[in-house]
Amino acid sequence: MERMIIFCMLFFCSSMALTAAPYRIVKYKQLLKTIRQLEPTVKDKDVELLHTPENPVDECLLTAVTCFQKGILKLQPANNQVNSTFTQTTKVLKNFTFSNPGKQCESSCESYKKKNPKEFLKSFAKLITKVIR
Numbered sequence: 001m002e003r004m005i006i007f008c009m010l011f012f013c014s015s016m017a018l019t020a021a022p023y024r025i026v027k028y029k030q031l032l033k034t035i036r037q038l039e040p041t042v043k044d045k046d047v048e049l050l051h052t053p054e055n056p057v058d059e060c061l062l063t064a065v066t067c068f069q070k071g072i073l074k075l076q077p078a079n080n081q082v083n084s085t086f087t088q089t090t091k092v093l094k095n096f097t098f099s100n101p102g103k104q105c106e107s108s109c110e111s112y113k114k115k116n117p118k119e120f121l122k123s124f125a126k127l128i129t130k131v132i133r
Helices: 001-040 060-073 078-096 115-132
Strands: none
Touching: 001 078, 001 115, 060 078, 060 115
């Protein structure tokens, strides 16, 4: 009887470990889709340029994601017709949690080049694609 209980516990634990990784990938793929939905609705002219992390090393992914989340707050909708969709989409992007065992880097968001909002979102999508792989 003890062996059966131990076997069941082992089976349950191993199945939970296997489902955790695919869930994270699905979450990041949904995030990538959200970023791509936001790109055509963002105002790109006469706006503030945003600090845009490009090609961060693996240890700095958490810092880069934090910079992107701060930049999301500065984005503006292209027009009033897309405002409600824009607001919902930016809320999703700024509130997601990034689980990375890496540590915070020494560099700050201000150390990255400033780019326009569309390039900013393309770099964010590139970073999420890197995380998925």
